Every structure is written in structure tokens, then in C-alpha cells.
Amino acid sequence: MISALSKLTQEEIDLMKRTPALVTILVAGADKKIEQSELREAVALAKLKQSRSREILKEYYGEVSVEFEGVLNDLIGSMPSDPEKRAKVVVEELEKLNAILPKLEKPFASQFYASMKDFSRKVAEASGGVFGYLSVSYEEAKLMDLKMIKDPS
16 A cells, blocks of 8 residues: 555556556557557556655655556557547546645655656657657647646646
């Protein structure tokens, strides 16, 4: 149990734990095709954030990273294959965070929000480009700011 999420219902906790996978699917699928390089980057990033995230998020990532790849694959398998429909489903899920984040302590909520934006940027940058330049597509750039989630600061 992630102590920062103790005030939430089980359904809200589950969404919080799925959020990095949802962000991955949204951003990686923005340009119509979810690439393996983007999925590999997301899995590696979830593991890295266990030790390289802000102290307040280490417990969160410690638990999330254990099941991240399985959750990510399950979500991809359960989502519509049509990119527009898939994006709509993911955005609707992420919008639910707007009712959850205010229930959390502000420092955790703010760091979580910043971390998800960082997560989305790194997934978007994983798809290649030319010598690391132009690696974020226009479609990814439109979504990677996660505008559907209100900044809890």
C-alpha cells in the first residue's frame, strides 16, 4: 500500500497506479502506431524512477514499477485498436485524476503531476528522430503536456 494514497478508494488507487501506463499509451499511440522503442523506454523509465525520482514518489514508483510492464500490456490489449478511439478512452481515464489529485497532500499531488509530464516527454522522445533531433512528432507534442489533467499546485 502506497501511504500517500491511503485516503483514496481502491478504484482511485488503481487509477493512480495505472496512470504511467495510460500516459505511455496516450503519447506512444499519438502518431497512430505504438512503437516497441516507446514501450521499452517506458518500462525502463518506470524502473529507473524507483531510485531516481523525488523522495516523495519513491514508494509510489517502487510499487508501480513491479507490475508496470504487465499493466501496460494488459491495457494495450484491452484498448480499442483505432488510435482515435484509444486516445479518447485514455483521455477520459486521465481526466478522472482531476477529482483524485485534490484529495492527496499537495506536495505529493504536485510531484506526481510533474512526474507524469516528465514521463510523457521521455516516452515521446523514445521514438527516434534524426540524431536525437525531431524525435517528438507533432501528434505526440500536442498530447505530452497532459492538458487533460489540471495542475494540482
